[in-house]
Amino acid sequence: MASPGSIRPVRFQGPKGTRDFYPAEMARRRYIEQAWRTVSIRHGFDEIEGPTFESADLYAVKSGEAILGELFQAFSGKSPEEVEQVRSTGRAPYALRPEFTPTLARMFADRAASLPRPTKWFAIPIHYRAERPQRGRLREFLQWNADVIGEESPQADAEVIALAVGLFTELGLSGRHLTVRLSNRDLVSELLIESGVGEADLAAALTLLDRRDRMAAEEFARSCCQIGLDAAALAARLGEVQGEMNSALAAMENGGAMPPIARKSPAIGQLRGLIEALGAQGILKWCEFDFSIVRGLAYYTGTVFEVTAAGERAVAGGGRYDRLIASFGGPPTPAVGFGMGDVVLSLVLEEHGLMPEGERLAECLGTRPDAFVVSAGDESSDAVVAPLVAELRRAGLHARRSYKATKKIDKLLKDAAACYSRFAVILDETCSTGNVQVKNLDDGSQDTVMRTQLAQWITQHRSRAHV
RNA sequence: GCGAUCGUAGCUCAGUUGGUUAGAGCACCUGGUUGUGGUCCAGGGGGUCGGGGGUUCGAGUCCCCUCGAUCGCCCCA
Numbered sequence: 001m002a003s004p005g006s007i008r009p010v011r012f013q014g015p016k017g018t019r020d021f022y023p024a025e026m027a028r029r030r031y032i033e034q035a036w037r038t039v040s041i042r043h044g045f046d047e048i049e050g051p052t053f054e055s056a057d058l059y060a061v062k063s064g065e066a067i068l069g070e071l072f073q074a075f076s077g078k079s080p081e082e083v084e085q086v087r088s089t090g091r092a093p094y095a096l097r098p099e100f101t102p103t104l105a106r107m108f109a110d111r112a113a114s115l116p117r118p119t120k121w122f123a124i125p126i127h128y129r130a131e132r133p134q135r136g137r138l139r140e141f142l143q144w145n146a147d148v149i150g151e152e153s154p155q156a157d158a159e160v161i162a163l164a165v166g167l168f169t170e171l172g173l174s175g176r177h178l179t180v181r182l183s184n185r186d187l188v189s190e191l192l193i194e195s196g197v198g199e200a201d202l203a204a205a206l207t208l209l210d211r212r213d214r215m216a217a218e219e220f221a222r223s224c225c226q227i228g229l230d231a232a233a234l235a236a237r238l239g240e241v242q243g244e245m246n247s248a249l250a251a252m253e254n255g256g257a258m259p260p261i262a263r264k265s266p267a268i269g270q271l272r273g274l275i276e277a278l279g280a281q282g283i284l285k286w287c288e289f290d291f292s293i294v295r296g297l298a299y300y301t302g303t304v305f306e307v308t309a310a311g312e313r314a315v316a317g318g319g320r321y322d323r324l325i326a327s328f329g330g331p332p333t334p335a336v337g338f339g340m341g342d343v344v345l346s347l348v349l350e351e352h353g354l355m356p357e358g359e360r361l362a363e364c365l366g367t368r369p370d371a372f373v374v375s376a377g378d379e380s381s382d383a384v385v386a387p388l389v390a391e392l393r394r395a396g397l398h399a400r401r402s403y404k405a406t407k408k409i410d411k412l413l414k415d416a417a418a419c420y421s422r423f424a425v426i427l428d429e430t431c432s433t434g435n436v437q438v439k440n441l442d443d444g445s446q447d448t449v450m451r452t453q454l455a456q457w458i459t460q461h462r463s464r465a466h467v
Numbered sequence: 468g469c470g471a472u473c474g475u476a477g478c479u480c481a482g483u484u485g486g487u488u489a490g491a492g493c494a495c496c497u498g499g500u501u502g503u504g505g506u507c508c509a510g511g512g513g514g515u516c517g518g519g520g521g522u523u524c525g526a527g528u529c530c531c532c533u534c535g536a537u538c539g540c541c542c543c544a
Binding site: 013014016022059069070098099100101102127129131132133134135137143210211214295296297299313314317318339376404405406407408409410411412413414415416417418424426428437439441444446 | 468469477496497498499501502503504505506517534535536537538539540541542543544
């Protein structure tokens with residue numbers, strides 16, 4: 001038996017790219033989660049959740065092989081076959097989820113027959129990616145996901161975009177801070193083919209386009225040649241259509257009619273419909289077309305979009321994935337959705353001074369105590385603290401007490417103010433007569449209240465303060 | 468996975484060309500200013516200077532490795 005003195009303490013650091021949430025950080029996290037949840041529900045979305053790990057194949061098949069390198073792998077270690085698989089292939093049967101869409105598609109496919117159309121779901125899952133942490137990117141983070149499943153019209157696209165915009169508005173952000181950049185993969189594909197790309201190279205061409213801004217010009221040109229892409233012709237076509245669509249968007253925003261679009265194609269039809277639907281949602285001023293946006297994921301089909309802020313990574317991103325649910329064995333079902341991570345969003349909020357703190361944050365979260373009980377008298381009033389706090393709690397109030405030994409009222413009130421309590425309940429000599437002093441810490445007023453009436457008194461005065 | 472910069476108390480940082488038992492402010496705890504809230508004063512707890520190895524009579528200070536952090540690259544769901 002080792003004596004306590006022989007135990008050698010070992011200090012651990014949290015794993016790379018993870019965060020510890022102490023009360024202050026947890027309050028900020030809850031502020032964001034609360035906004036996500038409140039706005040989702042307001043827009044008619046129902047909350048779901050799935051497992052934090054899934055079969056690795058779920059991601060490999062639909063998201064693209066490239067994702068595998070960024071996956072945190074998982075296995076139980078219980079079966080010899082499993083251990084052998086990891087040893088020989090270097091790949092575990094499970095992976096911590098790097099995104100939510102595959103889980104959502106799997107869940108919908110499983111019960112597709114009994115689910116309404118459209119089905120509107122949101123989730124606030126934790127995600128894991130084995131990437132190198134840097135600004136706006138960690139290895140463990142929260143990401144709000146919202147999806148409209150079973151509705152193919154652009155109204156669904158506009159509805160999820162309006163949800164994202166609703167969230168920004170809720171948090172005090174505006175079109176001055178953020179821009180919704182819209183694109184459409186079908187349109188970009190059309191233009192790529194007209195610029196010389198063969199059907200077989202379409203996926204590669206989209207990936208190339210996605211990386212365009214991040215690679216050297218000559219390297220881009222060389223890659224274009226390899227797939228027969230005339231980069232200059234593509235740039236001209238993209239620029240022309242983008243200009244035309246942005247003019248149409250601006251015209252609608254100013255209350256005019258949709259101007260005619262020279263180009264005719266199914267994709268243009270989708271885009272016209274999207275503009276109209278965004279107009280109906282009243283959010284055109286947030287939006288602009290940017291056909292350089294393609295999105296990295298393999299499963300996206302028509303509309304894709306990103307929300308960007310100057311100097312930061314994308315705050316949110318999403319799009320249509322009309323074939324994903326069928327690929328998981330469900331009926332052919334169109335779907336559109338987006339994800340928004342907590343890391344970049346927090347950076348943007350803090351940058352603009354929109355992250356509340358202290359009392360205001362506690363007020364938003366509903367964590368302000370209703371009463372803070374202190375004893376400034378003798379032993380007899382000390383003895384009242386515990387039962388009085390218990391009594392207030394039984395009445396449904398958020399009651400706290402001081403644990404300090406001091407009888408000095410200034411220090412006790414400071415204690416009460418430190419947790420942003422609405423009222424301080426002071427037990428002094430008047431305690432023996434059945435009365436307590438109740439001080440309103442917001443306006444400084446003070447009343448003498450009978451102890452037996454205290455819970456009711458605070459409940460009334462608290463609710464009055466709220467109204 | 469690669470590169471650059473950094474790593475001293477819970478937080479923000481001092482710490483002089485390597486030289487006695489490593490400091491300050493804030494925070495925390497206790498007490499005082501004899502009784503009403505982010506004052507003031509005095510004490511106190513808390514650091515094997517990220518970890519390991521090396522150079523040296525002696526290392527927070529120099530060298531190597533490692534782990535983290537920040538910012539880029541790769542990638543970006």
